[in-house]
Amino acid sequence: MANTEKQGQVIGVPVPEEGSAEFEKMNKMAKKAIPLILLIFTFGILEQQAFGMIFVNIGDQLGSASLASLITSIPGIILGIVCVIYGSLGDFVSLKKMTVLGVVIFVVGSVIGFLFGPMNIWVVIIARVLQAAGGQVAGSVFLVLVSKYIAKENRVIYYGIFVAVFRFSAALGVVAAGYVAQIDWRWLFAAPIVSVFFLPSLIKNLPDVKVEGANIDWAGFALIGAFAGAVTMFFTDMNAFWAISSVITLILFIVYINKAKNPFITPEFFKNPAFIATMSVIFIGYFFSYTLNAGVNAIGLNVFHMNSAEVSNLLVWSILLAAVLGFVCGPVVKRIGRSAAIIMALAFMGLGLVAIAFAIPYGAVAALGIAPCIYYFGTSFFYSPIVDTATLTVPPEESGRVLGANDLVQAITGSVGVAVFGSMFSSGALSGGSITGVDAGAASTYSNVFLIGGAIVLSALIIFIFTKKMIYRYANSIKR
Secondary structure, three states: OOOOEEOOEEOOOOOOOOOOHHHHHHHHHHHHHHHHHHHHHHHHHHHHHHHHHHHHHHHHHOOOHHHOOHHHHHHHHHHHHHHHHHHHHOOOOOHHHHHHHHHHHHHHHHHHHHHHHHHOHHHHHHHHHHHHHHHHHHHHHHHHHHHHHOOHHHHHHHHHHHHHHHHHHHHHHHHHHHHHOOOOHHHHHOHHHHHHHHHHHHHHHOOOOOOOOOOOOHHHHHHHHHHHHHHHHHHHHOOHHHHHHHHHHHHHHHHHHHHOOOOOOOHHHHHOHHHHHHHHHHHHHOOOOOHHHHHHHHHHHHOOOOOHHHHHHHHHHHHHHHHHHHHHHHHHHHHHOHHHHHHHHHHHHHHHHHHHHHHHHHOHHHHHHHHHHHHHHHHHOOHHHHHHHHHHOOOHHHHHHHHHHHHHHHHHHHHHHHHHHHHHHHHOOOOOOOOOOOOOOHHHHHHHHHHHHHHHHHHHHHHHHHHHHHHHHHHHOOOO
């Protein structure tokens, strides 16, 4: 991607100095655009969570149970790819034009799914891919707007609102999925179509600033996308082809960014120890993120013999708790600090997964309604400080690429996690018994998988504790 250079560092669209007249102008425009951006983001998350909840039901109905997880995992791959594309482009191109393109793709995917989804599971997958590719523009644009045009002291508040909206959208998606699945799941595709009516106002208020001569680094994006796809497909299929593809695409990507004249991301990013440490914590911390709702739904269906609507009625309260806490997350993080918030968040996330495993013998309310609250309490306080920390590891002009990398890592880890744990659910792995006291069989499988998930998240906590001093020392050394 063609860009400007400053002291050997890649930079992008100049960010006005905070307090200047130009910054105040951009700040006002951003604040007008943000509500509509969040509405589109709401639709995108609703679709993601709803289909993540009932993909098993859809697979059974369409006679393709073995392919059902692809309804979640393939759009998850695409989500990760477009996240890094949108985030990176936010440093160079017009946010206005990027948003228009994304919303159009989002609406087209919704129309295809609504009209033709019941024909074949691959139509559903394609429709969800388009929705993921288009709908994510709202989340990426929101984060770029906040990282560049909102006062630094207020960013954690906006990130907290972002988490709250995410959780409310997720709760709405879980409830909608449970009930709509009892009628006709294709109606889930209909809601996002109204996003097209928000375009006139967004065109008026979104910044239309770009780096002159900037070109999209399609080769770089294609290589990172191919790597992300190959990794996720390897964990879905576990065959040699995808393993070899993962290694080859990674090598090609490394060679490319070292040889290309203007890659969208330079090797210096991967020599930044604070950036690498933060991304590692994000990757491990979110590994179970796409699996929790599907796992809880599976427990309800196969252990407690409930339907998806009944499961969603229990699970939704934990998600709503996370949504409410999202609105107070910003002030709390400002008071206790990013580091303390991240430690608290990861501790509750890990212990929440362990709690679900141990709660299964005590009934559906304990396992599906109460224990998930612990995990979602943690997630409410994780996103805001970890994303803010990630953006601090680079200069402001490069924050879009870091936000894109953050979203890519989250999407890849969630997709890999659901592929790994989903296959364990379906194969009945670890069904011989569990330290949680459940009976052998399905309950044992789910209990052990949630224990493993808890251990993984807690390992992210350990990594952060040992690297946090280095991360913030490096961040403080960057001139802003």
